[in-house]
Structure formats: structure tokens, C-alpha cells
Amino acid sequence: MFDYIVIVVTDDLDARELARTSLRDDLLQNSIIVPVSESAWNGRAGNGLGTLFAIENASVAIGKDIIEGVKQGKSVLIVHTAGEGTRNILTRTVKNKALIEVPNLTILEGVIKQFQDFAIPSRIMVTWGDQFLLFADSPEDIQNCAQKTHVMLFGLQTELTAEIARNYGIQIVRSAKAEAETKREGCELLDFEDSRSYEVAKMIAKKENGDLMVMVNMGMFTMSGIAAECMRHAFSDALAAREGKFNSDELWQSWIAPEYETSLWLLERADRVKTELSSLVPHLSSSSSSSSALIRSYPLSDRTIWVDFGTNESYYKSVMKLLDDDEAACRLREFLGLDFDISPVTATAAGCGVSVSSSIYDSLFVSFEAGVVRNSVIVNSVARYAELEEACVINSTLNRIKGKRCVIYNVVDDAELEVEDCFVVDVFHPVKGKIRLTMRIGAEKESKEKWWNTCLPGNEFALSEVAEMLKSVSADEKEDTKKRFETATVAKSKRLIDGNGNE
Numbered sequence: 001m002f003d004y005i006v007i008v009v010t011d012d013l014d015a016r017e018l019a020r021t022s023l024r025d026d027l028l029q030n031s032i033i034v035p036v037s038e039s040a041w042n043g044r045a046g047n048g049l050g051t052l053f054a055i056e057n058a059s060v061a062i063g064k065d066i067i068e069g070v071k072q073g074k075s076v077l078i079v080h081t082a083g084e085g086t087r088n089i090l091t092r093t094v095k096n097k098a099l100i101e102v103p104n105l106t107i108l109e110g111v112i113k114q115f116q117d118f119a120i121p122s123r124i125m126v127t128w129g130d131q132f133l134l135f136a137d138s139p140e141d142i143q144n145c146a147q148k149t150h151v152m153l154f155g156l157q158t159e160l161t162a163e164i165a166r167n168y169g170i171q172i173v174r175s176a177k178a179e180a181e182t183k184r185e186g187c188e189l190l191d192f193e194d195s196r197s198y199e200v201a202k203m204i205a206k207k208e209n210g211d212l213m214v215m216v217n218m219g220m221f222t223m224s225g226i227a228a229e230c231m232r233h234a235f236s237d238a239l240a241a242r243e244g245k246f247n248s249d250e251l252w253q254s255w256i257a258p259e260y261e262t263s264l265w266l267l268e269r270a271d272r273v274k275t276e277l278s279s280l281v282p283h284l285s286s287s288s289s290s291s292s293a294l295i296r297s298y299p300l301s302d303r304t305i306w307v308d309f310g311t312n313e314s315y316y317k318s319v320m321k322l323l324d325d326d327e328a329a330c331r332l333r334e335f336l337g338l339d340f341d342i343s344p345v346t347a348t349a350a351g352c353g354v355s356v357s358s359s360i361y362d363s364l365f366v367s368f369e370a371g372v373v374r375n376s377v378i379v380n381s382v383a384r385y386a387e388l389e390e391a392c393v394i395n396s397t398l399n400r401i402k403g404k405r406c407v408i409y410n411v412v413d414d415a416e417l418e419v420e421d422c423f424v425v426d427v428f429h430p431v432k433g434k435i436r437l438t439m440r441i442g443a444e445k446e447s448k449e450k451w452w453n454t455c456l457p458g459n460e461f462a463l464s465e466v467a468e469m470l471k472s473v474s475a476d477e478k479e480d481t482k483k484r485f486e487t488a489t490v491a492k493s494k495r496l497i498d499g500n501g502n503e
Contacts, residue, residue: 155215
């Protein structure tokens with residue numbers, strides 16, 4: 001388990017609300033949660049300066065220098081969740097994308113849970129708050145490798161294809177011939193490719209010799225307290241001014257690829273970090289061991305489960321993956337604590353008239369009175385009648401719903417909904433009331449102007465307008481407003497059944 005878990009959020013309101021949020025004790029164990037805000041930074045920081053700023057703010061919050069603590073053996077997890085989360089419409093309901101719910105957990109709780117067994121003494125682990133990475137490697141292998149280098153990246157071996165190059169950053173690495181040695185020592189990093197160009201990636205791979213591997217860059221890393229201290233010194237002017245931007249991968253790339261083109265500002269500081277590390281750790285000055293002791297990449301097992309929730313499409317696919325009949329789906333269900341038999345056998349749920357097959361449907365928390373549910377994921381929802389196929393319904397109070405290949409999230413509706421190939425989301429505002437948002441799955445891959453600043457068909461407001469409206473609205477205000485609508489919906493349903501409005 002980690003000594004400290006630092007969660008980077010967008011503004012001070014987010015930090016205060018997260019501090020009041022009850023995360024599950026069984027996930028936190030004895031870790032100390034430290035929410036920190038990026039709001040004092042001028043512009044965007046990137047996850048490089050954003051990490052250093054988070055360390056500075058967390059140190060102030062706990063009254064101790066976190067880097068000194070890491071140098072003395074403490075372990076720290078930093079989770080980046082800041083940003084508007086524009087590509088996942090569900091973020092509009094909670095503002096912080098890491099608080100979006102999946103079955104049984106928020107994404108943030110899942111991120112914490114997945115890494116608690118992989119805490120590394122004397123290391124800071126930095127990751128993103130919109131994805132799950134379920135490791136199949138042993139904690140000991142990862143911990144031992146991380147403690148042999150000042151910076152350790154993570155990669156997932158792959159074949160270099162046009163699709164891979166277009167969608168992911170790529171690491172070119174040299175591995176030991178023996179797999180056991182590779183796990184102990186990690187891989188030597190030869191180059192990065194993050195232009196998302198297949199032709200450039202092929203050219204870089206061809207110029208290197210030896211036993212090479214291509215790995216998808218997972219975007220997360222560990223670093224020693226000494227490395228963090230050297231980075232803090234090198235970027236002290238930017239930290240004092242609260243301005244500037246770089247992403248961590250740009251720094252690593254400048255270390256391992258001399259021809260890498262980036263700003264002179266970053267190159268100078270990257271070299272300063274490397275020089276200071278060499279003076280503090282004498283064996284780094286040896287050219288034969290320099291790159292190995294400075295930075296390595298850990299090759300994750302091909303059994304690693306990588307589940308992304310950053311976009312509408314990836315959220316839908318990731319949740320529906322729970323219904324698959326394979327090892328990955330089984331491990332993911334186990335991780336989420338879903339003890340469901342999803343074999344394709346039709347059953348009547350909890351004595352009601354709804355027929356459920358090949359679905360995740362817990363009758364303790366779901367109550368559908370009638371209908372048919374096939375190949376769907378239903379969580380914490382009620383409905384009088386439902387016809388659902390390949391659908392995901394979460395935290396919703398409904399009357400009648402017909403849906404196919406869709407996500408219904410946080411919706412309160414006393415009429416009849418018919419949904420296909422899209423997300424339907426309700427956002428609750430103390431003055432505006434219920435704001436219904438609808439967005440086609442995959443639309444977020446188009447030009448942002450088409451779906452962020454432009455009002456989508458059927459919506460009253462553009463998504464950017466909704467985000468602006470909710471900036472100062474608390475979670476309690478949203479929840480209280482939702483409860484008012486739920487009460488009205490339930491009351492109307494009872495009148496239809498018991499009163500003169502009998503159906």
C-alpha cells in the first residue's frame with residue numbers, strides 16, 4: 001500500500017469536495033489521501049510540471065516535504081485527474097472524470113485499488129485517472145526493477161502496425177534475451193515515437209540494431225526521490241512563476257534520443273537534471289551504465305488488462321467488455337466484485353416480470369418491473385418497463401425505456417425513452433433543474449468544434465455551456481436536485497398505478 005495518494009484535480013472546489021468524499025476503506029487501507037488543485041497554475045502544466053506542482057502542493061497540505069519522505073523510504077501514488085474531460089460526456093455529471101461510476105466503483109477507486117499491491121518504497125508512481133491497468137506481473141518484479149533505475153516507464157509489447165502507430169505513443173526498446181532477466185532489469189530504451197505517424201515509427205525502428213521490441217507507451221512512470229529532487233531544482237523557476245508546460249515523455253525522450261527536437265528551454269533543463277543526477281550518483285557518469293541506471297522501461301505481461309474510460313466510445317466498450325466470456329472479462333468482473341453468472345440462460349429477476357439473459361443485473365440494487373434485458377449491464381436503476389439490448393444503464397430512475405447499444409446514465413424520466421447508438425445523460429443544476437444531454441457514441445472523435453462548442457441535436461445547451469454552468473455547483477447541490485426529480489417521478493408512477501390514472 002502507498003503511504004500517500006496524491007490526487008490532482010482542476011480547482012479548489014474539486015479538492016475540497018474530494019477531501020469530503022468517502023472512498024472505500026478497504027481500497028484505501030491506511031493510505032493518506034491528499035487532493036491538490038492545479039488552479040494556481042497559469043495555463044496548462046502538462047503532466048511533467050503538473051507532477052512537480054502536485055508534489056509541492058501536497059507537501060504544503062501535509063506539512064512535510066514529500067520528496068524527502070520518498071528519499072527515506074515512503075511510497076507515493078500521484079493520480080492525474082485534472083481537466084474538463086470533454087471526450088466523455090459523463091464527466092458533465094460529476095465534473096471530475098475520475099468520479100464517473102462503473103459497476104461497484106468510481107474510476108478513481110478502481111485506479112487506487114489496482115495499484116495498492118504495487119506500491120514501491122522510495123519511489124513515486126505517476127498515472128492517469130481515466131483507465132484501469134490490471135497487472136499480471138508480480139509486485140516483486142515491478143518493485144525490484146523500479147528500484148534499479150531512477151525513472152521507470154511501462155510498456156506493453158505489440159506489433160508495429162499503422163493502427164497502433166496512429167493511436168498510441170511507441171517505445172523502441174532492447175530487451176535481454178532471457179525473459180526472467182528482462183523482468184529483473186527492464187528494457188533499455190532506444191527511442192520514442194509520439195508523432196502518431198506509422199512511417200516515422202517504421203523509420204525509427206529500422207535504424208536500431210539488435211533484439212528490439214516495440215511497446216505501447218502506457219504513459220505512467222515511477223521515479224526516485226533523488227530524480228524528483230533534481231527535477232524540482234531544474235524547474236524551480238517555472239514552479240516559482242507558476243507557468244510553463246511540458247509532458248514527462250518529452251523529458252524522457254530528450255534523455256534517450258539526442259536528435260529529438262523540442263524547445264531549448266526543456267532541453268537545457270533535461271540536461272541539468274541528468275547532470276545533477278550524475279553528480280549525486282557517481283555510477284551514472286559511466287557511459288556504459290548511464291542510460292540503464294537513469295531510465296528503463298518495464299515490459300508488462302501480455303496478460304495485462306488495459307481498460308480505458310476517457311471517451312464515450314471507450315467507456316461503452318469497456319463496460320460491455322464485462323459480458324465477454326474470456327479470461328480478461330473474468331478478471332475484470334472479479335476486480336469490480338461482480339459475482340454474476342452471465343451464461344446465456346434466461347431467468348425471471350427477483351419474482352418480477354422482467355426476463356434477463358446474458359446480463360449483469362443485481363436484483364438487490366436493480367428493480368425492473370417488466371420487460372426484456374439482453375446482453376446488458378444494469379446498475380443501481382429502476383424502471384417500470386424495459387426493452388434493452390447491448391445497453392448500459394447506471395444510476396437511473398425510469399418509467400419506460402427501449403434501448404440498444406446505448407448508455408443511460410444518471411437519468412430521471414417519467415415518460416418513455418427510446419435510445420439507440422448514443423449516450424443519454426441527465427445533469428442536475430439547482431437553478432436550471434434537469435438538463436438532458438444526448439450524444440452519439442463516437443461523435444467525440446470528430447472535430448471538437450462540432451460537439452463541444454456547438455449545441456448537439458436535441459440538447460438545450462452546448463456541452464461547453466453546461467461545463468461552465470456547473471463550475472461552482474457542489475456535488476450536494478446536484479444530488480439534492482436529482483432527488484427532487486426522482487421523488488416527483490416515483491410519485492407520478494404511483495398515481496398511474498393506484499389512482500385515477502390507472503393504465
